[in-house]
Amino acid sequence: MSDYNQIRTQVLSLTPEEQLRLIDEVLSMVRRRVVAKPNKHSLLELRGLGKEIWEGIDAQEYVNQERGQWNG
Secondary structure (H helix, E strand, O other), X not given: OOHHHHHHHHHHOOOHHHHHHXXXXXXXHHHXXXXXXXXXXXXXXXXXXXXXXXXXXXXXXXXXXXXXXXXX
C-alpha cells in the first residue's frame, strides 16, 4: 500500500475536528513552501519590449482611428 493510501486511511479514522485541524496545519506547511519560492522573473523585464513597432505612430491618433472603426 502506498504512503498516500496509508495516510488517507489514518486521516479517515480521525474525528472531524481532528481532520480539520490536520487540514489547517497541512495548508500552512504547503503555503510556506510555495511562498518561499522566489520569482524567477519580474514583469518589469518586459518594459520596452516591442517599442520599435510603435515608432513614429501618434498614440492619440491611433486610438482615434481604432475608435472610429468600432461602429463599422
